[in-house]
Amino acid sequence: MSLDLLQPGILDLNSLRNVLIRLEDTIIFCIAERAQFHTNDLIYQPDGLGFKDGFSGTFLDWFLEQIETVHAKVRRYQSPDEYPFTKNIPAPILDALEYPSVLKPNNINVNDQIKSIYIDFVVPQICESGDDKNYGSAATRDIECLQALSRRIHYGKFVAESKFLDPKYHDTYVKLIKDHDRDAIMALLTNEQVEQKLLERLRKKAMIYGQDFEANTMNPLVQPQSGNVTDGRNVKINCDLVVELYRKHVIPLTKVVEVEYLMQRLD
Numbered sequence: 001m002s003l004d005l006l007q008p009g010i011l012d013l014n015s016l017r018n019v020l021i022r023l024e025d026t027i028i029f030c031i032a033e034r035a036q037f038h039t040n041d042l043i044y045q046p047d048g049l050g051f052k053d054g055f056s057g058t059f060l061d062w063f064l065e066q067i068e069t070v071h072a073k074v075r076r077y078q079s080p081d082e083y084p085f086t087k088n089i090p091a092p093i094l095d096a097l098e099y100p101s102v103l104k105p106n107n108i109n110v111n112d113q114i115k116s117i118y119i120d121f122v123v124p125q126i127c128e129s130g131d132d133k134n135y136g137s138a139a140t141r142d143i144e145c146l147q148a149l150s151r152r153i154h155y156g157k158f159v160a161e162s163k164f165l166d167p168k169y170h171d172t173y174v175k176l177i178k179d180h181d182r183d184a185i186m187a188l189l190t191n192e193q194v195e196q197k198l199l200e201r202l203r204k205k206a207m208i209y210g211q212d213f214e215a216n217t218m219n220p221l222v223q224p225q226s227g228n229v230t231d232g233r234n235v236k237i238n239c240d241l242v243v244e245l246y247r248k249h250v251i252p253l254t255k256v257v258e259v260e261y262l263m264q265r266l267d
């Protein structure tokens, strides 16, 4: 549960953007933690490790189900900024919390797409290919990455609600929603200046966080083939991966969430 949701003025667009900025740090660090291990492809292959309890799926899916089942029981997924990857989760054992009814109730969940992007695009680019048997550790880091990416992308619902309530654009959104004009809604909610500033900031963060501060410390984001030298210190980091992840996937998927949230806003 993010305490931001209990603060007054939580739908202030700048406050929401600040949450997204903070999540950049979380996502970069989660990626760095996963990069400590090899790809360990077996954990993403159905029955790759052979389950004794009859589970038919990947090790990552099994691990996700185990963790999300416990978290669901302590009402994690009743928070409007938390979305499970597991399809059937149990009801909480705790009484429901009274959340402010900020969002229009909806069932928008793009976690299947997030997981595919993460497995197909992120893992192969941040991890050394191979099997180091650290299946539990690798999957633990995977889940941290997936949860951070899911929170970030589904925050698009709050951003969309904020934009919808803005008196300057409210009537336009209402008309476009009634016209089912997804393309026009996408164009109206897009802020290219914010996106460009984000990508520039992200590259700087990735370079700073990925700096090899100790000559003999292998930094997991260090990619020898992509060396950049800055102020006398070798900064070798796959900054491109972090920037491309946002440019190609995180931002576009966040905007899909915004559009789909708005499309059901008047239901």
Ligand SMILES: C=C(O[C@@H]1C=C(C(=O)O)C=C[C@H]1O)C(=O)O
Pocket (backbone or CB within 6 Å): 017, 156, 159, 189, 190, 191, 192, 194, 195, 198, 250, 251, 252, 254, 255
């Ligand atoms: C999140 C917003 O909506 C859109 C999506 C963005 C993103 O995913 O980073 C940034 C700007 C907008 O194009 C926003 O306006 O801040």
